[in-house]
Amino acid sequence: MSSDDADALVISPDPLHPANLIPELCQSFYHLGWVTGTGGGICIRTEDKVYIAPSGVQKERIKPSHIFVLPYPQAASPHADRVFLRRPSLNLKESACTPLFWNSFELRDAGSCIHTHSQHAVMATLLWPGPVFRISHQEMIKGVRLGGTGKALSYLDTLELPIIENTPNEEDLKDSMAAAMVEYPDAAGILVRRHGVYVWGSDWEKAKTQTECLDYLFEIGVKMKLANLPTVLDG
Ligand SMILES: CSCCC(=O)C(=O)COP(=O)(O)O
Numbered sequence: 001m002s003s004d005d006a007d008a009l010v011i012s013p014d015p016l017h018p019a020n021l022i023p024e025l026c027q028s029f030y031h032l033g034w035v036t037g038t039g040g041g042i043c044i045r046t047e048d049k050v051y052i053a054p055s056g057v058q059k060e061r062i063k064p065s066h067i068f069v070l071p072y073p074q075a076a077s078p079h080a081d082r083v084f085l086r087r088p089s090l091n092l093k094e095s096a097c098t099p100l101f102w103n104s105f106e107l108r109d110a111g112s113c114i115h116t117h118s119q120h121a122v123m124a125t126l127l128w129p130g131p132v133f134r135i136s137h138q139e140m141i142k143g144v145r146l147g148g149t150g151k152a153l154s155y156l157d158t159l160e161l162p163i164i165e166n167t168p169n170e171e172d173l174k175d176s177m178a179a180a181m182v183e184y185p186d187a188a189g190i191l192v193r194r195h196g197v198y199v200w201g202s203d204w205e206k207a208k209t210q211t212e213c214l215d216y217l218f219e220i221g222v223k224m225k226l227a228n229l230p231t232v233l234d235g
């Protein structure tokens with residue numbers, strides 16, 4: 001593919017094209033405190049392509065021309081073996097979250113995955129010291145889907161999200177995240193202690209709204225814990 005053809009993969013007048021959506025969504029996530037200080041982000045997968053932002057850059061300032069495009073499917077290889085359809089001309093590397101995003105595609109058939117460093121998520125991992133975050137009897141639970149891509153939860157369901165331990169390098173979370181996804185097939189995301197959360201959905205809209213619902217539930221759960229209120233009720 002010529003470099004002009006490759007660049008055409010990220011140039012579109014359509015505001016809903018993934019190369020336009022990722023910069024727009026990262027700007028709004030920045031203002032929510034989800035992707036500050038370069039961390040966190042979102043990827044979007046279509047039938048045969050994955051669009052990923054660069055690593056270690058101010059996510060609220062990304063342009064469509066900074067987006068990497070990878071063919072899908074392809075094995076979740078380490079950086080050196082990854083195949084690209086398009087790389088930015090600047091000296092950029094694809095997000096360190098790439099193997100974690102791949103978990104959501106391969107294990108849940110997700111169309112989009114969001115990684116946040118929201119302080120609500122981080123506080124939840126501190127106030128729930130065990131391996132699972134649990135909360136019940138909250139209306140926002142209804143905005144979350146079984147396994148992230150299945151049917152919506154009911155008000156009467158208890159929301160459970162596994163918490164995995166952080167690693168010094170983001171890529172090294174891949175195996176423990178995959179193991180938690182296998183052990184908790186109904187979980188719509190994975191919390192990472194002292195770090196943040198990964199949430200996916202069948203498309204970017206559902207990934208976004210589920211992340212919003214979960215972030216709300218982390219925030220209210222943290223406030224309830226700090227107020228000594230029970231976060232899980234019987235019945
Ligand atoms: C201060 S960010 C530390 C690395 C991190 O947690 C992260 O999410 C990095 O993501 P990137 O897309 O910038 O590789």
Ligand SMILES: [Zn+2]
Nearest residue numbers: 039040170196
């Ligand atoms: Zn991170």
